[in-house]
Amino acid sequence: MHMRHLACVAFVCGLIGSPAVEPRLIRPDRTKHLVLDERVIQSTTNAKLTLGAVEKDSHNPLFRADQPWENALNNLYPNVLWDEQEHLFKLWYKCVLHDKDVIAKMANPTTVHDQGWFLLYATSRDGLKWEKPALGQFEFDGSKANNAVTRDTPNVGVFKDPHDADPARRYKMIYDIGLGKMRVRFSPDGVRWTEPLLPTGFTERTGDTHSNAFWDERLGKYVLITRFALGERLVARYESDDFLKWEKPQLVLRSTPEEAKKHQTYCMPSFPYANGYLGYVMMIHVGSASTVDCELAWSPDSVNWRRLAPGTPFIPRGPKDTYDSACIYAPAGPAIEQDGKLLIYYGGDFFPHLGWKRHCLPCLARIRVDGFAGYEPAAPESEAVVVTQPLRVTGPIQLTADAPHGTVRVRVLDAPAFGDGVSTAITTDVTDAEVQWPGRDAATLRGKTVRLKFELRGAKLYAFRGLELVAASGAK
Numbered sequence: 001m002h003m004r005h006l007a008c009v010a011f012v013c014g015l016i017g018s019p020a021v022e023p024r025l026i027r028p029d030r031t032k033h034l035v036l037d038e039r040v041i042q043s044t045t046n047a048k049l050t051l052g053a054v055e056k057d058s059h060n061p062l063f064r065a066d067q068p069w070e071n072a073l074n075n076l077y078p079n080v081l082w083d084e085q086e087h088l089f090k091l092w093y094k095c096v097l098h099d100k101d102v103i104a105k106m107a108n109p110t111t112v113h114d115q116g117w118f119l120l121y122a123t124s125r126d127g128l129k130w131e132k133p134a135l136g137q138f139e140f141d142g143s144k145a146n147n148a149v150t151r152d153t154p155n156v157g158v159f160k161d162p163h164d165a166d167p168a169r170r171y172k173m174i175y176d177i178g179l180g181k182m183r184v185r186f187s188p189d190g191v192r193w194t195e196p197l198l199p200t201g202f203t204e205r206t207g208d209t210h211s212n213a214f215w216d217e218r219l220g221k222y223v224l225i226t227r228f229a230l231g232e233r234l235v236a237r238y239e240s241d242d243f244l245k246w247e248k249p250q251l252v253l254r255s256t257p258e259e260a261k262k263h264q265t266y267c268m269p270s271f272p273y274a275n276g277y278l279g280y281v282m283m284i285h286v287g288s289a290s291t292v293d294c295e296l297a298w299s300p301d302s303v304n305w306r307r308l309a310p311g312t313p314f315i316p317r318g319p320k321d322t323y324d325s326a327c328i329y330a331p332a333g334p335a336i337e338q339d340g341k342l343l344i345y346y347g348g349d350f351f352p353h354l355g356w357k358r359h360c361l362p363c364l365a366r367i368r369v370d371g372f373a374g375y376e377p378a379a380p381e382s383e384a385v386v387v388t389q390p391l392r393v394t395g396p397i398q399l400t401a402d403a404p405h406g407t408v409r410v411r412v413l414d415a416p417a418f419g420d421g422v423s424t425a426i427t428t429d430v431t432d433a434e435v436q437w438p439g440r441d442a443a444t445l446r447g448k449t450v451r452l453k454f455e456l457r458g459a460k461l462y463a464f465r466g467l468e469l470v471a472a473s474g475a476k
Contacts, residue, residue, distance in 0.1 A: 023082045023089075023127070023343065026335040026369075028217060031394050032274040032465040036298055036308060036373040039469065040388050042451065044375065047384035051296065051308065052371035052462070054315050054344070061323050061348060061361035063130045069105075069118060069140045069148070072096040076347030076360035077210040079158040080333040081190075089124040090190060091345065091362065092149065092158040098357040107139035110152055112177050115356055118148040119156050119173075121191060127343060127364065135191060150185065150193050152177075157212035157224075157332050158190065164215075172243055174199075176207035179229055184243060201246035205229050206236045209267035210282075212332035213243075216272065216302065223302050225252075225270045225279070233264040233284065237303060253281065253297065253305040262286055268297065268305075269332035274463065277302045278372065280314065280330030290352040292327035293317065296372060308373055315346060315365055324348025324363060340431060341366040369431050370400040370463040377456055384456040390414065391467035393445040397452070398432045398465040406458020410435050413451040418444060422455070432465055 033040045036049060065073050072095070079092040097103045097116030106116055118138070124130045132147040140146050150156075156175040164170060171187040180203060183196040211226040221239045228236035228251050235253035238246040255263050266282040279297035284290070296314035299305045308314075318324045329347035336343045344367065347360040377384035401408045403426055410423040424436045435442070449470055454461055 020126070021339050022087065023336050023338040025082060025084060026273065026337050026342075028272040028274065029465070030218075030275050031468050032463060033467070034274050034276065034298070034370060034372060034463045035375050035386065035461055037274075037276055037300065039300055040391065041386060042389045043387045045385040046378045046382050047375045047386055047456070048378045049308075049373055049375055050460075051312065051314055051373050052367050054365045054367050056318075056324075057128070057364040057366070059128050060363040062128060062364060063122070063132075063362060065359045065361065067132065067146065069097070069102070069146050070095055070120070070359075071102045071116075072098045072357040073347075073359045073361065074356060075210070075327070075329050075349075075353075076362065077155060077157075077329060078331040078345055078347055078362060079156070079212070080331045080336070080345040081160055082336045082343075083160065087125075089127050089130075091122045091124075091130070092156065092190070093120050093122070093347075093362065094154075094156065095120045095148075096356050105141040106151065112152055112154050115154075117152050117154050118146075119150045119153050119158075120147050121149045122147060122362075127338070127345075130362070137192070149191050153183070153185075153196075155209055155211060157210060159212075159214055159333060160190065161215050163217075169243075172213065174211050174213050174224065174243075176211060176226075179207050180204035182207050182211070182246075197244065199240075199244050199246055201238065201240075201249070203249055206238075206249060209233075210269060210329070210332060212269045214271060214334070218272070219302075223270075225268050227267060232261045233266050235265050235268045235281075235305070250303060252299075252303055253279075253307075255283070256310060259310075263311075266292060267329075269330050270299075270302065271332075271334055272302075273335055274370070275469070276300050279305060281307060282329060284353060290354050291317065292329065292353055294328040294330045294346065298372075314372075315344065318348070321350060323350055323361065325350045326352045327360065329360060337369055340369055342369055342371075368402070368429070368462075371402075372462070374401070374460040374462040375454075375456065376460040377458070380458070382457075386454040386456070386461060387413070388452045388464075388467075390449045390451055390470055392449050392470055393447065393466060394468050395446065395466045396434045397442060397445070397467065398434050399426070399454075399461065400431045400433070400463040400465075401426060401456075401459055401461045402429045403427055403456075403459035404429055406456070408459045408461060409455045411453040411455070412437070412445065413453055415445060415448055415450045426459075
């Protein structure tokens, strides 16, 4: 083929639409700070902190409960991973076998809470088209051609653990068969799992709902977020060195006194992000409506949590009678980025949280990277000012902001040799964009303790990078 023709074909293909950039996992970064982190903000003037805007994918729901063993996907409890080694999205999701004739189709039928249970598995190359592989492990209606990876495992949390040196324990699972009755399993591939093992350290009032765990690089321990049941639904936290011996059960989040028991913290899938932790808090509204909303929570240490905007959903439910109009259940798993957006795979349900038999289906929402919440002017035509606490400079100072019709400028305070001149204005949407000061060498700031003063007009600031908390500067 002629070279000019090849060039034309490439150009036309680019116009039609090139393949999306491959996803990546976002790992913790102690030099990156979301501005919602109250540790790093000293003062604000004419500024308000608002939640970021979530966009739902037009393909939602991404797949249906279309197999005979998918009797009730219930709350779904999605556990989602972008596997960087296999270049594959992986989803483990909850399936309840409620109808007696369906339970009877399991080989050697058994029940927990009078229900049959499968943990189902699906994969995707692009995150939109999902396959339910025939894994050949568990019999249903005389056939093993189904996508079940375990049975008799309610309320499962699954994650991949690169930290563990034992490849047979690469994937880990934790679930309950009743309050205080926690179980764990291990797997080399997320598909073939060991028999259940009995962990220690759990109280009789913990467990249930979407228990979720992760290896915390900062602590050098596993962290588990699960339920505390003390007359209402509360959030509990445990930690462990080996995933079998658990200790330090703590109550870490509950509804406010004003909410009483009408609005309860149902569960909270959590994950490290930037220099802290984020949690998707499922708030159940007890009563005839029995709806569930997804709010956003943040923590500096995975122990002390606060809801960013109590009563305001982070992922809003849809209009009445649409696919996610009644309940939303957020995912467990590390943050996934693609094309500048975070991918949030959640369960959406148009049926209230009543009974066992209901289908919560997998859906996808997106938000810009770091865009969980940001500071913007309280009055549209005025300037907002945000000043940080003293922070030690570790590298190039970068920021994440939206300024398509406005400006963000930065001043360095407490560095007389550098001066307090204003930076070059940022006038577009940026992620980790390096700040430039005309006539000044920002490299001279490295190792110095400074404050940053952000000046916002018609813009929203989400995060900044290249500095560390002074108290943490000596940490490894």
